[in-house]
Amino acid sequence: MLLHPAVIALLLTSLLSSILLLYSAYYGYLVIQQWDLSSGSELQLSLERRTYLISTILTYLFVFQILSLFLYLFTADSLHTLFVGAMCAAGTLHVNGYGYPALLLKIFNVLAAGVWLIVNFVDNRAYDYPLVQKKYVLLLVISPFILAETVMLAQYFLHLEPNIITSCCGSLFSEGAQSISSNLVSLPARIMGPALYLSMAASIGSGLGFYRTGKGGYLFSLLAAGAFVVAIPAVISFVSPYIYELPGHHCPFCILQREYGYVGYPLYAGLLGGVVAGLGVGALMPFRKRESLALLIPSVQKRLTLVSMLGYLVFLAIVTYCLAASNLVQ
Amino acid sequence: MLRLSNVRKIFNAGRPNEWVALDGVNLVIEPGKITALTGPSGSGKTTLLTLMGCMARPTSGRIWLDGQEMTSLPERFLTQIRRESFGFIFQQCNLIKGLTTLDNVMLPAYPTGEPFKSLRQRALQLLDLFSLTPKANAKVEWLSGGEAQRTAIARSLINDPRVIIADEPTAHLDTHLSNEFMEIVQQLNREGRTIILASHDPLVHQAEWISAVVMMRDGRVEEAG
Numbered sequence: 001m002l003l004h005p006a007v008i009a010l011l012l013t014s015l016l017s018s019i020l021l022l023y024s025a026y027y028g029y030l031v032i033q034q035w036d037l038s039s040g041s042e043l044q045l046s047l048e049r050r051t052y053l054i055s056t057i058l059t060y061l062f063v064f065q066i067l068s069l070f071l072y073l074f075t076a077d078s079l080h081t082l083f084v085g086a087m088c089a090a091g092t093l094h095v096n097g098y099g100y101p102a103l104l105l106k107i108f109n110v111l112a113a114g115v116w117l118i119v120n121f122v123d124n125r126a127y128d129y130p131l132v133q134k135k136y137v138l139l140l141v142i143s144p145f146i147l148a149e150t151v152m153l154a155q156y157f158l159h160l161e162p163n164i165i166t167s168c169c170g171s172l173f174s175e176g177a178q179s180i181s182s183n184l185v186s187l188p189a190r191i192m193g194p195a196l197y198l199s200m201a202a203s204i205g206s207g208l209g210f211y212r213t214g215k216g217g218y219l220f221s222l223l224a225a226g227a228f229v230v231a232i233p234a235v236i237s238f239v240s241p242y243i244y245e246l247p248g249h250h251c252p253f254c255i256l257q258r259e260y261g262y263v264g265y266p267l268y269a270g271l272l273g274g275v276v277a278g279l280g281v282g283a284l285m286p287f288r289k290r291e292s293l294a295l296l297i298p299s300v301q302k303r304l305t306l307v308s309m310l311g312y313l314v315f316l317a318i319v320t321y322c323l324a325a326s327n328l329v330q
Numbered sequence: 331m332l333r334l335s336n337v338r339k340i341f342n343a344g345r346p347n348e349w350v351a352l353d354g355v356n357l358v359i360e361p362g363k364i365t366a367l368t369g370p371s372g373s374g375k376t377t378l379l380t381l382m383g384c385m386a387r388p389t390s391g392r393i394w395l396d397g398q399e400m401t402s403l404p405e406r407f408l409t410q411i412r413r414e415s416f417g418f419i420f421q422q423c424n425l426i427k428g429l430t431t432l433d434n435v436m437l438p439a440y441p442t443g444e445p446f447k448s449l450r451q452r453a454l455q456l457l458d459l460f461s462l463t464p465k466a467n468a469k470v471e472w473l474s475g476g477e478a479q480r481t482a483i484a485r486s487l488i489n490d491p492r493v494i495i496a497d498e499p500t501a502h503l504d505t506h507l508s509n510e511f512m513e514i515v516q517q518l519n520r521e522g523r524t525i526i527l528a529s530h531d532p533l534v535h536q537a538e539w540i541s542a543v544v545m546m547r548d549g550r551v552e553e554a555g
Contacts, residue, residue, distance in 0.1 A: 037402055040335060040336060040337075040388075040390055040391045040392035040401065041390055042338070042389055042390040044390075045387065045388065045389065045390055045401065045402075048402055049387065052404075052405070124404065125406075127403055127404065127407045128402070129402075129404075
């Protein structure tokens with residue numbers, strides 16, 4: 001294990017988050033099993049009071065969860081100088097078999113945490129706890145993934161050995177290799193470019209429609225998720241060579257480095273903001289007609305739609321600027 | 331109407347100093363009436379008032395105000411109900427020293443966001459109602475006992491509450507000031523407000539204008555009527 005400050009911070013906070021999550025999940029289970037608003041029992045009143053504490057703990061925990069994705073990427077990138085062969089976070093994450101699974105879990109957990117925060121935000125603004133059981137069911141679904149992430153993260157950092165020779169991003173994200181990353185690289189740029197712009201346009205267009213009419217929330221949410229799914233491989237196969245001005249360089253991590261103006265951070269932040277807000281709109285759709293939420297949800301969804309469109313517009317603006325400013329001619 | 335169903339309040343539950351302040355209280359407070367809670371010290375009168383006024387939550391049981399269940403409400407809604415529906419008069423007046431009489435009266439209305447000019451105007455009208463206009467700009471520590479009590483009453487009315495809750499309001503007043511206070515209480519009741527008083531002062535709970543007396547002992551309602 002490397003005693004790097006960021007590694008220690010990530011490990012300790014991840015461990016602390018997991019402990020708090022287990023505590024919250026236990027009360028979440030009690031809420032699912034025992035919640036009865038019509039009862040004035042001691043247990044019910046105690047659960048009502050406890051739910052404020054749990055909600056506060058989880059809000060902080062999930063906000064950290066979202067920020068920790070970027071800290072994880074930053075840490076992986078800053079550690080690359082310690083490993084022979086590594087040129088960026090891609091190589092550092094490849095030092096052992098836990099780095100990439102931890103990253104994938106982190107991305108999934110960021111999306112799930114974002115949706116949970118949105119549901120919790122709405123539930124806390126109604127007078128009759130309308131989503132309390134649903135948000136704790138969601139919590140119990142998310143919890144194993146966050147615990148798995150902690151285990152994976154611990155395994156990754158505990159098995160980091162500085163004498164290991166790893167691969168550089170040039171070989172990991174090249175067309176010749178037999179891996180998922182090379183499959184992503186191999187996607188044809190002339191298809192992924194238009195697909196990226198079309199999927200973003202569809203998402204933003206449906207967002208505009210939903211913002212104006214309040215109809216088509218599910219479609220907007222689906223298209224926002226679809227745009228995210230298209231955007232990740234598009235960044236690898238189509239956008240990144242323009243940023244690096246090297247036709248064969250497809251690394252999604254080098255753009256997090258200083259040489260490229262840390263452009264990857266706002267790029268990915270815009271993308272994540274867009275998809276989380278878009279998913280949030282869909283997650284709230286089934287509850288629009290609840291009496292205590294009938295006025296609240298449409299206004300929250302409007303704001304989320306704006307956030308989603310803004311996130312994707314930031315992403316598109318950065319991508320378009322990188323393409324326009326690039327000296328690469330393909 | 332205030333309705334309490336099987337309300338219990340336990341302090342320090344599960345600890346050696348556990349104290350059952352209220353034990354299974356069922357009670358209905360009629361609107362527009364003056365209800366006096368009486369009983370010896372430690373019988374649970376003040377605890378019951380704090381629960382009815384949404385200043386604390388019961389350990390178990392439910393409380394309804396005009397059909398709206400209050401004990402399950404999240405704090406943001408409870409604060410609103412407390413501010414809009416209840417006016418509180420405390421035993422010790424609890425005026426804030428260093429502030430003027432006018433500022434003390436205006437204080438509970440600041441969170442409502444009412445324009446300062448109209449709020450000040452209303453506060454001055456209330457001070458006038460209680461003959462406190464000359465003391466508007468005096469600091470509250472300079473007020474006499476009766477003036478402080480009237481200031482506390484004015485403060486409780488600033489948000490135009492439906493229910494006035496008073497805890498031992500005459501405990502520190504002489505007979506003359508107690509009578510003056512009770513005149514004011516009757517006047518507030520004639521305006522249609524519900525009044526709930528906790529007092530073991532016979533001058534209060536034996537007064538003929540009291541609509542209902544609730545006798546309490548050991549955290550239970552012994553007699554209501």
